Structures are given as C-alpha cells and as structure tokens.
Amino acid sequence: MAVTKGHGNPNWNRDETILALETYFALGGKNPNSKDPVIIALSNTLRALPYHGEAARKPTFRNPDGAAFKVQNLRSRETGKGLSNVSRMDREIWDELGANPVEVTRLASLIRAGIASELGLEAPSPDEAEDVEFYEGRLLTQKHMRRERSPGLRKALLKKLEGVGLECQMCGDTHSNLPPEFRAAAFEAHHVVPIASVGAGVTKLSDVALLCAVCHRVLHRMISLQRRWIGVEEARALVKAPANSIF
16 A cells, blocks of 8 residues: 655544544455545545645645555554554544444434535634534534524524523523623524534524523533533533533
C-alpha cells in the first residue's frame, strides 16, 4: 500500500472515522488498497464534507492513499497487526462501534445524507459546534445548531409565547428579575426532534422548545456526554437528580 502524503491535513474527526469504519466493514477484513473502488468512494465522500475549508481543496486531502491508510489503522485496531500509529479517535470509535457494524452503517448513512443537505451552503466556522459534539458527529451537530440559531425561528417562537409569558421549559425560570426589554434575550430555541430524525425540510414551531441560555447549554452538554438523544422532560429530571446519579 502506498504511503499517504497527506501530512499537514486536519486531524480525522468522528464523522470521518465512522465513514472509514463503515468502509473497513464493507471490505470484509481485506487489507485496503488505494485503487479499490470502495476506498476511492470513501475518499470522494470525505472530500465532500463541508467543514474543512481550504484544506479540502488540496490534492493530498483525504485522497485514496490517505483513506486506505486510515482504514488500515482501523484494521490494525481489530487484528493487532500492521500499523502502530493508531490515533486516539481510531481507538475511541473502534471501542465504541467496532462490535456494531449495523449501527456504523446507520450513522454513516446519516452523515452522507447530511452532506447532501448541506451542499451549496457556506462552510461553518470551526467553532460553530462550540465545545459539544453529538453522537451522530460534527456535521449533524452543526446542522442542529444552525437550525436552532435561525433568527426567524426564534423570533416566531417568542411571538407565539409572548401572550402566555416567557418561561424556560426545562427549569421554569421566567427571568422576571430582568427589565422587560432584556427578558427575551435570556431565551433560546432548542430543536426537540432527535438529530437522527431531522430531514431537509423547514423546521416547524412544534419542533422547538423555549429554553433559557443556561439550560440550553446544559442540555447540549448532556446529549454530548451521554452519547444519546435526551429530551427536555428527561433533562429536567436529570437536573433534579443527585449529581452522582446523572452519569
């Protein structure tokens, strides 16, 4: 197998490593070759991911040699043979998903669908996902947050609720201590539909909940750390539970 010439490229992230693991399973344990159509398809998919900016334009970025090299890393994780420079991400993804190829296929399909729905959009900034990444990976985390941050969606939600009063649906705080002209700034829209179920359609008001900024951040952190979707009601119960029983 050719040695990769992709030095200087960004580190592989969760999305990319899941796609590589799917390819490893598709190869049936066979040693990857950069000329294999499955490896070439993986390379093309990786280069289509929308968040690497200028790096993705380089010919060395996730090229077939680099894609084959990554799949070989994952193979060595299972077999204990071959390459010894397996990354932390390789180990984490293998330990989490190496025994579950069906789930890997499901996640990879979601990522590819996310790529298709993001085509033509401006690449998100590196910090768009802030310091959380959901189980389904960075691309769908960014898509989730982009929808939540739609100014029109938040404005419509606030208008809908202004008659009954603004209240966080997780902690119940109304922020009534704030002057009326500042109160709305304490609240954000949270997309309540599980990230794996989000399609390409328009987000409806029934798809979002009103949360204060603190609870919104806490809920995202819960989803990230527990590696599963958590609804507002469950989050409310978790917040009230003893600290040592949450995780």
